[in-house]
Amino acid sequence: MKQPHGGNIVAFAKEIGCEVREVIDLSSNINFVKPNIELDFNSLNISPYPNYNKLEKAISKLYNIDITELELFNGATTAIYTLFIELRLKECVLYAPCYGEYERSAKVNGYKIHYINRFENLYEKVPKDALVIFVNPSTPDGNFYEIEKLMRHWIEQECTILVDESFLDFTPYSSATKYLKEYDKLYILKSMTKFYASAGIRIGALLSCAKNIQSIKAKEPLWKISQFDSNYLQSALEDRTFKDRSKKSNRENKEFLITIFHKFKYTEKIYPSSANFILIELKDIDANRLQKALNKYKILIRNCATFYPLNSSYARIAVKSRGDLDILKEALLSL
């Protein structure tokens, strides 16, 4: 599959012979709760060059940082690629398993990759001056780490640190932004597409000290984010009830999802998750066979074989609506 990140529902629909809109996509971690958008997109004037002042102000406020500590990108993945180029370091540390684009970006930009299996050896020594990548909560398991001790561990080695908080909005935990004033080699990444239910819009945010942001900005094009996307997100941020609604529904449905897998006879282990997805270790069946069995229910799940050091005994399942999860339940019980 061309897009191993999940989300290639077009190819999946074609493969199983159904319409794209019929697919129950439990493979991609997009919030199933949607913000109320008070905006008529048809009447937006998209002729002029875009201006991001309002959006930048809204995002700075959301994350409680100064506007000079923020740079927006057309998606968090673009921010990752840009940062690898910007830093020009030699080595990076990936706390595995993690989002596959980190490995890809490290490789194409000539970084030597040092993997640390965070399930086994979280405090393994890191090379001096390396770029450390830590996704928190992590994927594909959704575990949230209190990073105070890790921060000391990395700072001791004078590492440049990227904390990817793309799923933090789903949790009750606080951000690593509190370290921004303390350590100037810290970057924090926010994807705006997961929590705000919109992988089709491309906005991600990189947070760092003003000096680092200025250095990045100097090499960036003036315009990069769509006027549509910018307006969508501004409108989404104005929905004051969305955060609480989202968190509550995701928490409730995640509990239900967990009970489904507790009863599933092929479950070996359910990993603890603070995000909107769960990682399942399977027994006596692998993710390929499980996926095949789910095809007739038009359910797409995420085989974790591409997440080093996991294998096809692992599957990631996203939290979705009660209706979708009911169908999953029926499907799993029939196996």
Added chain:
Amino acid sequence: MKQPHGGNIVAFAKEIGCEVREVIDLSSNINFVKPNIELDFNSLNISPYPNYNKLEKAISKLYNIDITELELFNGATTAIYTLFIELRLKECVLYAPCYGEYERSAKVNGYKIHYINRFENLYEKVPKDALVIFVNPSTPDGNFYEIEKLMRHWIEQECTILVDESFLDFTPYSSATKYLKEYDKLYILKSMTKFYASAGIRIGALLSCAKNIQSIKAKEPLWKISQFDSNYLQSALEDRTFKDRSKKSNRENKEFLITIFHKFKYTEKIYPSSANFILIELKDIDANRLQKALNKYKILIRNCATFYPLNSSYARIAVKSRGDLDILKEALLSL
């Protein structure tokens, strides 16, 4: 002004104390004719990850190239920055005057810049193995060059060539794509925002041989263009009458614009243009003073002082609706 490219109508409106929508923006080269969009943006599903297959097919067809010869970016300017990084050459040749982001991108990526004044010395020798940047039709004047002889001139020096055809769609001339099969160090840039009347959407296209495109694609994120933008452009490309309507209206209004400046007492010279803007050399007044005089008509024009080797005796004026140009005429006659 933060955005010297023109188009900072927000700052202009604030400066002269009017609403943004009241500004008559003759500073940015966005097509004033708009495509018919048969699409309800409010009902687009932006939750899933975007898929660009349809858009890539439509753009390949538009420019009569293979889909493997195309890479899309969130705007032509992003494509420029990416190409400078991708090529890692030491020197570049800018045929000046030209779009300011070329100089900026060359500088931040460590290229030595060799300027050639195309008004004075078009066939000046170029350094061997350099990256040659040629905008055709050019900006800020809109002149179209038959580049056969220039191509030979550059190929002789084994240069890597970027022909920026962001305004070619306004002209009756043929593209440099005909050289793609012949020379594998050729790249062609297309901005989709100018002709398709939408600086607010961010889509640009880079065309080259399949091998070069593959090399770029390997370093690019999977998703970079907004689902809104992608759908807007697909819909715009389906408006079969748009090309002809656009070209005709722009041609007619450009003729009218030229007659206005022929009668303007401060006109020294009007440059020939195949694009949707014209370059004026002024006499006995400079662009700053002219701009000041136009403020009360809420008209914004482009002072060309930032286009090396031009100075503030030059102004660029975009072709707009007859109504807007009537107001310009009235304003100029009152001076």
